Amino acid sequence: MTPTDESQRIQNRLTKGSFVVASQYVFLLTILLPIQSSLAADRVNNDADSVNESELLVPKPISNRCGKCHGAETRKGDLDLSSLVGIRAGGESGDPLIDQKPLSGRLWQVIQDGEMPPENEAPLDKEEIEQIKSWIQANHARLREALSSEKPKSIHDVLPTLLLRCVSCHGAQRTDGGLDLRTHASIIKGGESGSALVKGQPDESLLIRRVESQACPPGHLLLKFFVRRPSKAEINLLRDWIKAGAPEGNVNPDIASDAPDPLVSESDRQHWAYQPPQKTTRYQSIDNFIEQQLHEINQTFSPRAERDTLIRRVYMNLLGLPPSLDQWLHWHDHPSPDWYSMMVDDVLASPHYGERWGRYWLDLAGYADSEGGISADPIRPVAWKYRDYVVRSFNQDKPYDQFLIEQLAGDELTDHANVQELQPEMIDHLIATGFLRMGIDETGSRTMNFVPERLKVISDTISIVSSGLMGLTMECARCHTHKYDPIPQRDYYRFKAIFQGALDEHDWKSFKQRKLSIGLDKDRKAIAATNPPLAKQRNQLLQQAKQQQDNLTMVTLRSHYPAQSEADQSATLVALKVADNQRTLPQRLLVEKLQRAQAIPDSEQISAVLEARLNLEKIEDQIQRVDRQMVPPLTIRALWDNGRPSPTYILKRGEHDKPGRLVGPGVPSVLTDGETPFSYSPPFPDGTAKTGRRLAFAQWLTSPQHPTTARVMVNRIWFHHFGQGLVSTLENFGVMGQKPTHPELLDWLAISFVENGWSIKTMHRLILNSRTYQQSSRVTPQAKKGDPQNKYYSRMPLRRLDAESIRDSLLFVSDQLDTTQGGLPDPVSVSSEGEVSIKPTDTSKWRRSLYAQYRRTEIPTMLDTFDYPQMGPNCLERSVSNVSPQSLLMLNNRQVRELAASLAHRVQSLLSEKTGKADDPTKNQHPEDQYNLLIDLTYQITLSRSPTLQEKTLGRETLKHLRNRLSGNLSLALESYCHAIMNSASFLYVD
Amino acid sequence: MGLAHLLTQDYLIADSSASETPGKSERARYDLTAKSAHHPAKAKSVIQLFMNGGPSQMDLFDPKPVLNRMDGKPYPGNVEGIGNQSTTDIGVMMGGQYPMHQHGESGLWLADVLPETASLADDLCMVHSMWTDHPNHDNALYKIHSGRLFMGYPTLGSWVVYGLGSENQNLPAYVVLSDPLGLPKNGTRNWTAGFLPPVYQGTPFRPTGSPILNLSKQYSEPPEVTRTARELLRQLDRSHQKERPYQPELDARIQSYELASRMQLAAGEALDINRETKETQELYGIGKQATDSFGRRCLLARRLVERGVRYVQIFLEEQPWDSHVDLASNHRAACERTDQPVAGLLRDLKRSGLLDSTLVIWGGEFGRTPTSQRSGDIYTGRDHNMQAFTSWMAGGGIKGGVSYGTTDDFGHQVTENPVSVHDFHATILHCLGLHHQDLFFDRSGLEERLTGVNPPRVVNELLL
Numbered sequence A: 001m002t003p004t005d006e007s008q009r010i011q012n013r014l015t016k017g018s019f020v021v022a023s024q025y026v027f028l029l030t031i032l033l034p035i036q037s038s039l040a041a042d043r044v045n046n047d048a049d050s051v052n053e054s055e056l057l058v059p060k061p062i063s064n065r066c067g068k069c070h071g072a073e074t075r076k077g078d079l080d081l082s083s084l085v086g087i088r089a090g091g092e093s094g095d096p097l098i099d100q101k102p103l104s105g106r107l108w109q110v111i112q113d114g115e116m117p118p119e120n121e122a123p124l125d126k127e128e129i130e131q132i133k134s135w136i137q138a139n140h141a142r143l144r145e146a147l148s149s150e151k152p153k154s155i156h157d158v159l160p161t162l163l164l165r166c167v168s169c170h171g172a173q174r175t176d177g178g179l180d181l182r183t184h185a186s187i188i189k190g191g192e193s194g195s196a197l198v199k200g201q202p203d204e205s206l207l208i209r210r211v212e213s214q215a216c217p218p219g220h221l222l223l224k225f226f227v228r229r230p231s232k233a234e235i236n237l238l239r240d241w242i243k244a245g246a247p248e249g250n251v252n253p254d255i256a257s258d259a260p261d262p263l264v265s266e267s268d269r270q271h272w273a274y275q276p277p278q279k280t281t282r283y284q285s286i287d288n289f290i291e292q293q294l295h296e297i298n299q300t301f302s303p304r305a306e307r308d309t310l311i312r313r314v315y316m317n318l319l320g321l322p323p324s325l326d327q328w329l330h331w332h333d334h335p336s337p338d339w340y341s342m343m344v345d346d347v348l349a350s351p352h353y354g355e356r357w358g359r360y361w362l363d364l365a366g367y368a369d370s371e372g373g374i375s376a377d378p379i380r381p382v383a384w385k386y387r388d389y390v391v392r393s394f395n396q397d398k399p400y401d402q403f404l405i406e407q408l409a410g411d412e413l414t415d416h417a418n419v420q421e422l423q424p425e426m427i428d429h430l431i432a433t434g435f436l437r438m439g440i441d442e443t444g445s446r447t448m449n450f451v452p453e454r455l456k457v458i459s460d461t462i463s464i465v466s467s468g469l470m471g472l473t474m475e476c477a478r479c480h481t482h483k484y485d486p487i488p489q490r491d492y493y494r495f496k497a498i499f500q501g502a503l504d505e506h507d508w509k510s511f512k513q514r515k516l517s518i519g520l521d522k523d524r525k526a527i528a529a530t531n532p533p534l535a536k537q538r539n540q541l542l543q544q545a546k547q548q549q550d551n552l553t554m555v556t557l558r559s560h561y562p563a564q565s566e567a568d569q570s571a572t573l574v575a576l577k578v579a580d581n582q583r584t585l586p587q588r589l590l591v592e593k594l595q596r597a598q599a600i601p602d603s604e605q606i607s608a609v610l611e612a613r614l615n616l617e618k619i620e621d622q623i624q625r626v627d628r629q630m631v632p633p634l635t636i637r638a639l640w641d642n643g644r645p646s647p648t649y650i651l652k653r654g655e656h657d658k659p660g661r662l663v664g665p666g667v668p669s670v671l672t673d674g675e676t677p678f679s680y681s682p683p684f685p686d687g688t689a690k691t692g693r694r695l696a697f698a699q700w701l702t703s704p705q706h707p708t709t710a711r712v713m714v715n716r717i718w719f720h721h722f723g724q725g726l727v728s729t730l731e732n733f734g735v736m737g738q739k740p741t742h743p744e745l746l747d748w749l750a751i752s753f754v755e756n757g758w759s760i761k762t763m764h765r766l767i768l769n770s771r772t773y774q775q776s777s778r779v780t781p782q783a784k785k786g787d788p789q790n791k792y793y794s795r796m797p798l799r800r801l802d803a804e805s806i807r808d809s810l811l812f813v814s815d816q817l818d819t820t821q822g823g824l825p826d827p828v829s830v831s832s833e834g835e836v837s838i839k840p841t842d843t844s845k846w847r848r849s850l851y852a853q854y855r856r857t858e859i860p861t862m863l864d865t866f867d868y869p870q871m872g873p874n875c876l877e878r879s880v881s882n883v884s885p886q887s888l889l890m891l892n893n894r895q896v897r898e899l900a901a902s903l904a905h906r907v908q909s910l911l912s913e914k915t916g917k918a919d920d921p922t923k924n925q926h927p928e929d930q931y932n933l934l935i936d937l938t939y940q941i942t943l944s945r946s947p948t949l950q951e952k953t954l955g956r957e958t959l960k961h962l963r964n965r966l967s968g969n970l971s972l973a974l975e976s977y978c979h980a981i982m983n984s985a986s987f988l989y990v991d
Numbered sequence B: 001m002g003l004a005h006l007l008t009q010d011y012l013i014a015d016s017s018a019s020e021t022p023g024k025s026e027r028a029r030y031d032l033t034a035k036s037a038h039h040p041a042k043a044k045s046v047i048q049l050f051m052n053g054g055p056s057q058m059d060l061f062d063p064k065p066v067l068n069r070m071d072g073k074p075y076p077g078n079v080e081g082i083g084n085q086s087t088t089d090i091g092v093m094m095g096g097q098y099p100m101h102q103h104g105e106s107g108l109w110l111a112d113v114l115p116e117t118a119s120l121a122d123d124l125c126m127v128h129s130m131w132t133d134h135p136n137h138d139n140a141l142y143k144i145h146s147g148r149l150f151m152g153y154p155t156l157g158s159w160v161v162y163g164l165g166s167e168n169q170n171l172p173a174y175v176v177l178s179d180p181l182g183l184p185k186n187g188t189r190n191w192t193a194g195f196l197p198p199v200y201q202g203t204p205f206r207p208t209g210s211p212i213l214n215l216s217k218q219y220s221e222p223p224e225v226t227r228t229a230r231e232l233l234r235q236l237d238r239s240h241q242k243e244r245p246y247q248p249e250l251d252a253r254i255q256s257y258e259l260a261s262r263m264q265l266a267a268g269e270a271l272d273i274n275r276e277t278k279e280t281q282e283l284y285g286i287g288k289q290a291t292d293s294f295g296r297r298c299l300l301a302r303r304l305v306e307r308g309v310r311y312v313q314i315f316l317e318e319q320p321w322d323s324h325v326d327l328a329s330n331h332r333a334a335c336e337r338t339d340q341p342v343a344g345l346l347r348d349l350k351r352s353g354l355l356d357s358t359l360v361i362w363g364g365e366f367g368r369t370p371t372s373q374r375s376g377d378i379y380t381g382r383d384h385n386m387q388a389f390t391s392w393m394a395g396g397g398i399k400g401g402v403s404y405g406t407t408d409d410f411g412h413q414v415t416e417n418p419v420s421v422h423d424f425h426a427t428i429l430h431c432l433g434l435h436h437q438d439l440f441f442d443r444s445g446l447e448e449r450l451t452g453v454n455p456p457r458v459v460n461e462l463l464l
Helices: A003-015 A040-045 A060-068 A084-089 A106-112 A126-148 A159-165 A184-189 A206-212 A232-243 A286-296 A307-319 A325-332 A339-348 A352-365 A384-395 A400-412 A424-437 A451-469 A489-499 A521-560 A566-576 A585-598 A607-629 A693-701 A709-722 A743-755 A760-768 A781-786 A803-813 A861-865 A884-892 A894-916 A927-943 A949-965 A970-983 B003-007 B065-069 B137-146 B156-164 B187-191 B223-242 B248-270 B278-283 B292-306 B327-351 B421-431
Strands: A025-027 A057-059 A648-651 A659-663 A828-830 A836-838 A880-882 B011-013 B029-031 B045-050 B090-093 B100-103 B108-111 B124-130 B174-177 B203-205 B311-314 B358-363 B367-375 B378-385 B389-394 B402-404 B414-416 B440-443 B446-449
Touching (some): A159 A232, A307 A352, A325 A927, A339 A760, A352 A451, A352 A709, A384 A424, A400 A424, A400 A693, A400 A709, A424 A451, A489 A693, A521 A607, A566 A585, A585 B327, A709 A743, A743 A760, A884 A894, A927 A949, A949 A970, A970 B223, B045 B292, B090 B378, B124 B414, B137 B187, B156 B311, B156 B421, B248 B292, B278 B292, B278 B327, B292 B311, B327 B378, B367 B389
Parallel strands (some): B045 B311, B124 B402, B174 B203
Antiparallel strands (some): A828 A836, A880 B011, B011 B029, B090 B367, B100 B108, B124 B389, B358 B389, B367 B378
């Protein structure tokens, strides 16, 4: 083929907007004419415009070898090396490909370092390397010139700067001087002082003058509006743009189109999880799938577990609580052959079910009662409404698709501002959006509300949604294209654009401003009728608390420093009211003196100090009691769309001030066919302005054909039943995730889930009624050999109770559990030793751990010790540790001991109830028989079974022995005995 | 790992059967047994003397004659670039508050308020070119401890014990000695394990009473009764375990109960400073009012690293170095509390040879501004400076008598050899035999590192 033929052929291709490299050299579409700087989408479409004079040639090794992955059609790392246009645009890293020195640019560096071609490709040979090197060296000056002659072509070259530096005062929330800098038209129109610019004349432009003289942004407002000054480079860009005539340009955001996706290929979509679940007709039950694979490894199901084991297993698994004594007896003695499935139905109907399974969801959402991020760790006063919404939804068996739609787009389901009459479920929909607001949010702080901090809040939300609901890890793509999964950086920012209407870093609401006050009339009335007198009472109590605090300080000082002058004592009170780093030295010394006195252990404090402290605690308890008597406020911690999203730009390396090209909303390409645009429309065209982006996303996510939504959820349900997922990486179904152990079963379950109306309780029934679930947990030598990790489900796993189950069960068996549901979280107290304990309610009992206040900086010690997670931003799988602080807590902690005493007391009262009855044959029985009865009851209450003969003998001997050592005191002996049972593996593990 | 070995360890598993699950095992079990380092190393343990609040570099270590000369004059540069943007009361240039002299053969500069530390100048490696990313305490503290500006990331100590485990299974691997007067700023988040499994978080030893929460009974019961009840528990658990063969977790559980009682003894012994001679106690300033409290913590730190504890962190309450007002007296007070104990610790480690294998780190979360800060009508303190501060290191494979990095004439910005927090961390890891790139944790498919995404620089110039 002659060069002439070749060039003709290429010319032909160019007119079609793409080309393939097939020969030694390619004629370059080039760029001495200024072209779009940041718009890859346009560079594909506009190639034809740029074909012209210059003939810089890209050598074959680059266009051919590199172009295989970095070409116009397949653009790995968002890099197109087939043309100078592409070379100028660079990849997503933003590093210059051709730099100041011929060989200092990234293009040569990656070749020199052997970083490229990647491992799975043949390396470049010597000749090819030489060819590239000499091409770069020979053309360096021309390349530099070509690459640096770039001029701003559109508003989108400067808009990111204006958004970052100016719109806080001249944008959506404020239009100081009547100026709005968000659109081309409004910039030209200008404000009270006229147009912001004079086209072609930067020096004459108000915009430039104000910025360069530092009149804007005004120094005293920088921190108020969380703005930093533009950099020199940013100002120069503004200048260049004005000089170029302040063009608006015609830039369309990069969104999915019906053309094939250059960044995600068909083969990328072949990974199993990116394909919709496959229907199978081979089997129609869990057991068939499991048994077939067991059969293949010469294993069989283990025998069915004993009845008592099954009772405890189902209760602990579904409720996180053991059965009550009556419930246990009921199922233990149930005559029906269907007792088991009857029990499953019965337990699923318990209101405690939602508390248990809702908790799993709260882990996924990253639920917390505080904002985190800064030392003050501000409380989220009404986050609990979301917690109650979740518990309610699980108890109602709300279809999972609806559950997701409400949480992702509840604000776009009803036009709350224009609705005739509010219904409770409409309010629930707003509460549901709290799901998107659970991450750490420091933006309400005085100093931490800059764009990078806002972006972090957004990225936490994206991470929760993508890993929790879609089984995708998108975090990496915030800074660069995912290393392993086909998630280009572009897709991260398209995904971010879905949330832009509500979470807009350039139109931000801090957590303090992000609340709605919407309620039913009857709630309004209830508040008006009930709260005012309580609020008054509360204020009085607060005053008392302050006085009591001062009193405690004074008493402490007087008791430890009798010689201290009164003036110094009052000065200490004053000093305490000054922020610690603002205190003068004398103030500091006074406070330290006080702290030394406070640090002295209680045993060495005089009674007046302890009394004053107790009084203070009492007042605080009273305040909390008043709080609980109040009707909850109408406030909702919601997320809502404002209908005015800022444009979304790719951020190179994830850096907030390195904008790349403009993108529009979209979902990860790999989860689509790659040729279907993401479509959305405002949900209330005649009402409140909203983008409808999240609603469209939620509907896409819950479409029956979605490749991961149902799979991820059934896998999660499976995990909470069996302690391992069919896919062991619950949060990652991508290339780096584990493959499913039973792919067909996973798909069958996912399809059943959707076909059964996304009913979670139906899935529980399906699983719990299987033979697989009802197996014994004993490991036989054969099973150990053939299925050592229980990958094939040759038995049920033995599992330790999780943090909440341990605490809740301890409270339950000792009759110290207050089963009231919902409402304000229970406050915690922090001892001087750092132990965080949950306070009891007015009944002097404790509620379930779910209702304890989860403040990020004050996690209750008992829960923390048993692996209660730190939400960062959420927890998709808790770790289970086995460490000595747990043993120390169970053995030595005062509260655990007190619960043992309560249990002992309960057992004794039950016994005396029994023996009190005249016709009871146990009356006046021998102590041995009394021991037997006590032991029976203890076992039945705590372990939901009767003791074995051996356990009974051991128990009798121990009780006798203990009682002897305790001067015959049976109650104390029983307390010690119960304490041991509560510590035993039988209590802490479920078979 | 053999079963027998396993039985003697605390360990953690992700689920009851995962201990041998292929593919998952890397992240399935986490324990504190000693691990081999990535490369041979001098340091075996770390004592971090954390100086909360931000000590002033120009008043203590980095003399600035120009600043002294210009005392009282306005700052010649752009004041917007100075200090903490939240406090805009920028005053005038403020000269060093104390006389400074050169010490030892190395001629390192130290202020006269640190006489004891100064006498050990030739053992110290001064890094004058530290810088960080945020002028607020909260964020700068997260940064210096975890390498990130935000809460929720594992601290250096957590990473170190994750990487190396501990030499002593009867004591926690990562111990925090905080001030009896109260927690430091940011509280327990200064020693959080973040997303690493909770076994790697710092264990605070309480200064009074029982050193670890729940280490001894919080209720009273005759010892023989406790013994009987424990024996019952042991028997119940043994038979429970016997009925359930092939469940190593149950063995480990029984062991953890036994370890609990061993820990009771070991911790008590380690913390009993009465076993030290009077001379040693005095070396640390124990018994003198100003130095007693910090001295005790320093001595405890030595006793702990001696027993194989990997990482010890010592804190002061709140932030005594944070001198926005009255810097001269505030810093003097902080020096009086810490100077002799710190020097005592170095001398004691040195004479026993432990200094060779113990890396001692001294420093805060940032430095202070060259200008004074207005407070009312007085200009007596300095604001936060994230652009330059001094930290020092000693022992554990670090060169002594070194002055590294320089700052401008005012001590405001780094001019030569900048050391970022990531560089600092990478260097500390290096001393311990860990390579920052190889020390990672797989978090939902994301490889998380202490030193972040962009490779840091191990500051080789500081290494022996």
